[in-house]
Amino acid sequence: DTGVSQDPRHKITKRGQNVTFRCDPISEHNRLYWYRQTLGQGPEFLTYFQNEAQLEKSRLLSDRFSAERPKGSFSTLEIQRTEQGDSAMYLCASSLVGGQGTEAFFGQGTRLTVV
Amino acid sequence: GENVEQHPSTLSVQEGDSAVIKCTYSDSASNYFPWYKQELGKRPQLIIDIRSNVGEKKDQRIAVTLNKTAKHFSLHITETQPEDSAVYFCAPRRSGFGNEKLTFGTGTRLTIIP
Numbered sequence: 001d002t003g004v005s006q007d008p009r010h011k012i013t014k015r016g017q018n019v020t021f022r023c024d025p026i027s028e029h030n031r032l033y034w035y036r037q038t039l040g041q042g043p044e045f046l047t048y049f050q051n052e053a054q055l056e057k058s059r060l061l062s063d064r065f066s067a068e069r070p071k072g073s074f075s076t077l078e079i080q081r082t083e084q085g086d087s088a089m090y091l092c093a094s095s096l097v098g099g100q101g102t103e104a105f106f107g108q109g110t111r112l113t114v115v
Numbered sequence: 116g117e118n119v120e121q122h123p124s125t126l127s128v129q130e131g132d133s134a135v136i137k138c139t140y141s142d143s144a145s146n147y148f149p150w151y152k153q154e155l156g157k158r159p160q161l162i163i164d165i166r167s168n169v170g171e172k173k174d175q176r177i178a179v180t181l182n183k184t185a186k187h188f189s190l191h192i193t194e195t196q197p198e199d200s201a202v203y204f205c206a207p208r209r210s211g212f213g214n215e216k217l218t219f220g221t222g223t224r225l226t227i228i229p
Contacts, residue, residue, distance in 0.1 A: 033216065042204050042219035043159065056216060091158065093217075103149070104217060106158040 004107035006092050012113045013082055020078045021110045025094030032075050033104065034067055035091040036060065043091055049075060050097075082114045117142045121205055121220035128195055129228050136223045138205030139187045145207040148181055148188045151219075154201045162203075163190070192225075200227045 005024045013019050025032050030051050035043035046065070047057045051072035061067075064082075069075040079086055089111050093104040118141040128134045138148075149164035165172045165179045165188065172179050176195075181188040188207070192199055202224050206217035 035217075040222075042222045043217075045216045045218065048216050103161055103164065106160070108158050 004092055004094050004105050006090075006107035006110050008110055009108060010111045010113075012115060015082060015084060015114055017082055018078065018080045019082060019112065020076055021090055021092075021112075023075045023077070023092030023094075023107060025073070025075070025092070026096075026105060027073075029094035029096050029105075030072070031095045031097060031104075032069055033093045033095075034075070034077050035093065037089045037091055037109070038087075046077075046090075079112075082112075084114050087112055087114045117145065117207065117218040119205060119207060119218050119220040121203075121223050123223060124221060125224045125226070127226045127228055130195055130197060132195055134190075134192045134195055134199070134225055136190045136203055136205075136225070137187055138189065138207065138220050140205075140207040141186065142207070142209065143183075143186060144209045145186075147210050148179065148205070148207050149217075150177075150179060150190045151204045151206060152201045153204065153222075159204060195227045197227050197229055200225060 007022045032049045034046040037043045045058050046061050047067050049069040052069050064080045067077045089109045091109045092107045095104045120139045122137050146167035150162055151159040152162045153159040163174055163177050163179050165181050176193050178191040202222045204222050205220040
């Protein structure tokens with residue numbers, strides 16, 4: 001499978017626990033994005049990497065959230081001290097620099113349920 | 116930031132009829148205009164996009180038209196089929212370093228009635 005892959009697909013955690021998600025982008029893509037989607041809403045931008053550099057973080061990304069892309073390939077998103085409001089689908093997407101605009105390909109997402 | 120609105124929020128059409136969804140945006144510097152389709156429980160998938168130097172683009176039964184002056188673009192689906200039932204999102208943006216994030220519209224739930 002040469003698409004964007006995310007792991008795990010589903011995660012159920014107790015409130016207060018830490019969780020970490022992984023995203024493997026399409027191999028030649030140098031941009032990687034994290035989005036959050038709640039039921040009935042469109043994906044909301046969280047953060048974005050160009051290679052290993054984190055270029056922008058949304059105000060939605062509280063200090064409990066941290067994302068890394070240490071080698072410019074895969075990325076991790078960690079949520080510390082999870083809250084019920086963190087329950088959502090976390091989507092990763094990747095794209096390639098070039099041209100006037102680049103297409104973003106999405107992974108299947110990680111569905112987080114905080115109980 | 117970009118304000119993006121879609122109309123209508125829900126749309127039901129008879130199979131075989133056409134559907135049109137409109138996306139209005141605020142950032143006049145936007146120059147890339149994609150439409151994504153998201154089926155229930157699945158990832159958003161790009162179905163068609165247009166760049167600012169083009170007014171219309173067609174791919175089989177789907178087309179996108181752009182009016183940069185009025186800052187809106189529309190998705191047109193002709194000869195609709197049951198598999199077109201999904202939520203559709205527009206996500207206009209600027210290109211250029213640091214400006215690549217997608218801001219999604221509010222979504223349009225399209226239902227095709229057999």
